[in-house]
Amino acid sequence: MQVLYFAWLRERIGLPKEQVETEAETVADLVLELKSREPRYAAAFEDMSAVRVAVDQELTDLDAPLKGVSEVAFFPPMTGG
Amino acid sequence: MQVLYFAWLRERIGLPKEQVETEAETVADLVLELKSREPRYAAAFEDMSAVRVAVDQELTDLDAPLKGVSEVAFFPPMTGG
């Protein structure tokens, strides 16, 4: 599964995207898994109220299932326009 | 006093403006006076709910006093924009 990071999440984690092999069933599970890996993930995902998630390029939430998913993205609240 | 007519009021009365000497105290009085003059005025002012009035270029109503006024205009509801 491709995992993407944008804005300050990209900066804290230190890369724009990576290939992640995981058995995580939901986005929340994936976040826990990443946090346990390295401090930079723990720092990025410290306050999940400031993090938004998209699964296969659709906005969703932490409960979203990951079965069959090819792309997950994490980013802060959007500030376009 | 200068009296102006616009749109179908101008067409019914047959002129865009005229000088009127009057003792009328209000716009309503002026309308009565004009109606009594000639049928074309009576026809133009037949349905006053379809007529709007401006006194010295400010929208107002039939009760407006005419003392000191130099310009009165009659026209249908506006359809600009």
Added chain:
Amino acid sequence: MSVLVQEADFDVGAEMANMRAGRADIGALVSFTGLVREMPNGSEMVLEHYPGMTEKALQKIDAEARARWALQDCCIIHRYGPLEAGAQIVLVLTASPHRKAAFEAAEFIMDFLKSRAPFWKKEAGQGWVDAREADETALKRWR
């Protein structure tokens, strides 16, 4: 001058560029352009107006909008005379730091202009256009 009443056409892009020129504090620029819609019979209309009162009425609407919203600039251009189908009739431009004020002020100006500025449309072959009840109703929103 932010109010123009003219027979000539106008250039929306040029008016916008003009409003933006020499400043970088505008966050939101809203434009409304009113156009002559194709008519079933005939393709031309004539817009009559009340010279003198028209400018005053538009300036009053412009001043009222500036008093109600934090506008950085505001511009109203309204044409008169013969106009073909597809032609531009009116332009309202509003500039503000934030979008809500720019949108609301432009809507407010159009709502008042529609039934408070002395213009009358006559369609070729159709006669004088009736005022729309909806235009009068639209004003109530701003009371």
Added chain:
Amino acid sequence: MSVLVQEADFDVGAEMANMRAGRADIGALVSFTGLVREMPNGSEMVLEHYPGMTEKALQKIDAEARARWALQDCCIIHRYGPLEAGAQIVLVLTASPHRKAAFEAAEFIMDFLKSRAPFWKKEAGQGWVDAREADETALKRWR
């Protein structure tokens, strides 16, 4: 295509002329242009986006607006990359027979675009711009 995500600037006048070309049934044309406002420190910002998802999100907003209002046409252009103070960021154009639909649809699109399209602003010397509570609140109007 009515949705464009691009680094290049856009020409509002040209986009409007394009929308009006070859037709005379449009009565109301509303544009919203979002601009980079001058910042206290530094005069540049960078707009990051999520290629692929951005286009999808904007197309979804565009489709939603067309479903809710009787639009004759609709166009969204959003830039990304480095942008100087005064630069254009976003353009929304809506065309309709009547003004109410054109105004509402443009506001709706901007309200959703602000907090639902994947763009993030970083100001030079200031860091990432925080989302505004007011932008989230603005969405409630459309429920």
